[in-house]
Amino acid sequence: MLKAKIIKKRRELEVNVTLQLGPGESLGLFGASGAGKSTVLACIAGIEEPDDGYVALGDCKFFPPSLPLHRRPVGYLTQEPGLFPHLTVGENICFGISKRMANDKEQVAWIETLRDRLQLASLWHASASLISGGQARRVSLARMLARKPALVLLDEPFTGLDRQLVRELIDDLVSWNQTLGFSMIAVDHQVEVLKRLCPQRAIVLEHGKIAQSGTWEEIRSAPATPLLRSLLAPL
Amino acid sequence: MTANRHWIARACAAVFAIALLYPFTAFFVHVGAWQWGQDVRRPALASIRVSLLLTTVAMAIIVVLGTPVAAYIARCRTRERLIWQALLLVPILLPPLALGILMTLAFGPYGSLGSLLERYGIVMTNSATAFVTTQVYVGMGYYVLGAVAALDAVPSMLQKQAALLGLTPMKVFLRVTLPLARLGLAVALSIAWVRAIGEFGAVVVTAYYPSGMPVQLWVNLQSFGLPAVMPLLVVFLAVALPLPWLIHVLAQRQRRHA
Numbered sequence: 001m002l003k004a005k006i007i008k009k010r011r012e013l014e015v016n017v018t019l020q021l022g023p024g025e026s027l028g029l030f031g032a033s034g035a036g037k038s039t040v041l042a043c044i045a046g047i048e049e050p051d052d053g054y055v056a057l058g059d060c061k062f063f064p065p066s067l068p069l070h071r072r073p074v075g076y077l078t079q080e081p082g083l084f085p086h087l088t089v090g091e092n093i094c095f096g097i098s099k100r101m102a103n104d105k106e107q108v109a110w111i112e113t114l115r116d117r118l119q120l121a122s123l124w125h126a127s128a129s130l131i132s133g134g135q136a137r138r139v140s141l142a143r144m145l146a147r148k149p150a151l152v153l154l155d156e157p158f159t160g161l162d163r164q165l166v167r168e169l170i171d172d173l174v175s176w177n178q179t180l181g182f183s184m185i186a187v188d189h190q191v192e193v194l195k196r197l198c199p200q201r202a203i204v205l206e207h208g209k210i211a212q213s214g215t216w217e218e219i220r221s222a223p224a225t226p227l228l229r230s231l232l233a234p235l
Numbered sequence: 236m237t238a239n240r241h242w243i244a245r246a247c248a249a250v251f252a253i254a255l256l257y258p259f260t261a262f263f264v265h266v267g268a269w270q271w272g273q274d275v276r277r278p279a280l281a282s283i284r285v286s287l288l289l290t291t292v293a294m295a296i297i298v299v300l301g302t303p304v305a306a307y308i309a310r311c312r313t314r315e316r317l318i319w320q321a322l323l324l325v326p327i328l329l330p331p332l333a334l335g336i337l338m339t340l341a342f343g344p345y346g347s348l349g350s351l352l353e354r355y356g357i358v359m360t361n362s363a364t365a366f367v368t369t370q371v372y373v374g375m376g377y378y379v380l381g382a383v384a385a386l387d388a389v390p391s392m393l394q395k396q397a398a399l400l401g402l403t404p405m406k407v408f409l410r411v412t413l414p415l416a417r418l419g420l421a422v423a424l425s426i427a428w429v430r431a432i433g434e435f436g437a438v439v440v441t442a443y444y445p446s447g448m449p450v451q452l453w454v455n456l457q458s459f460g461l462p463a464v465m466p467l468l469v470v471f472l473a474v475a476l477p478l479p480w481l482i483h484v485l486a487q488r489q490r491r492h493a
Contacts, residue, residue: 096401
């Protein structure tokens with residue numbers, strides 16, 4: 001169970017968000033640009049440190065005090081694939097796998113599954129600095145999932161990708177969410193993407209605070225604020 | 236930019252480059268037959284050996300001590316970083332002769348540290364130790380400041396991603412930061428190399444013996460005149476310049492391909 005209360009002061013924004021998430025559950029964080037969605041994810045991942053509050057995943061306390069990043073069982077995917085350009089695709093995917101884990105049959109099979117499902121076999125020995133943006137996102141996703149993290153955080157990971165690829169990646173993620181049982185929080189501007197990725201429930205942020213939470217149906221049928229109604233309206 | 240303007244700019248750049256390289260025309264000035272007799276050759280070859288061997292030792296010390304310091308400074312907040320960088324600039328900004336005099340007084344037999352070291356048989360004037368120590372002082376600031384810039388250029392998000400993939404800070408440094416900064420570090424080292432191997436002002440005070448190439452050039456100039464200087468000058472340029480030049484070209488190529 002993830003329990004988090006994030007308080008973080010920005011120059012023109014004070015984020016104050018409390019959320020809970022059970023194992024295997026997914027949660028969509030929705031809101032306008034600058035509402036504080038990415039800040040919440042970055043504080044949970046440990047990329048940023050909250051000013052106050054708490055973050056804990058089961059018995060593992062992330063904050064306070066701040067737990068070093070390498071001890072957090074977290075996968076974090078952002079708009080930037082963040083691949084290591086001096087390594088090949090295969091080396092990137094296996095980057096977080098220790099030598100002991102690399103010899104484990106189950107682990108080897110899992111890496112092969114990721115490689116095949118994300119169509120990375122032909123790229124395996126290619127330099128990560130020479131592949132396309134869409135390929136880099138697939139590699140980045142495989143690298144994040146290779147260690148089977150208990151918590152997956154997605155910060156607009158599909159921005160700029162074509163719809164077909166987005167659909168495929170979402171289907172893979174949802175399927176692995178169910179089979180591996182990791183908890184997942186996703187942030188995206190597109191409500192369709194979030195609904196498909198996190199069909200169970202969502203939290204809407206406005207000016208750093210929770211404006212509404214509930215199922216997608218509840219949010220769509222009775223938007224709590226005019227801004228949210230405008231964000232949900234078709235173009 | 237029109238084609239004409241482009242050609243004018245290119246011509247100006249060419250004139251600028253020719254002006255910079257103009258001193259090298261000195262090799263074609265008639266200074267008499269170049270001397271490479273036994274009395275010139277033997278000390279000249281000894282000075283080449285001294286310069287190459289001891290500068291390599293000095294560079295190893297600079298890398299071993301300077302890289303962790305640079306890694307620390309690269310992680311500091313702005314104010315603390317400014318303080319460290321200001322301190323590192325001191326030996327760079329000091330006139331070389333002044334640095335040599337200060338080092339002789341501080342490390343020589345009259346200084347407290349120098350007399351203590353001498354008691355243990357470590358002579359800090361006119362010795363290989365003095366030569367290496369001076370080169371370390373001369374080159375360290377250049378290397379560390381360059382290394383800080385190289386480490387800074389590695390995106391912090393990549394390092395954080397590596398940590399989130401379970402790597403300890405030391406492993407992140409070895410597997411991500413260092414490989415991505417390697418050419419920047421090599422450029423910093425090559426600048427330190429050129430600066431140290433060509434150092435005359437400080438070395439002539441602290442370590443007249445064993446004579447390195449710059450000191451030997453001066454000795455040849457004083458003792459035999461220009462004809463005895465020219466051959467050693469050619470060797471000096473051939474030894475000191477190719478390494479940093481090659482590294483700089485490689486670094487530029489990598490940046491273009493990135």
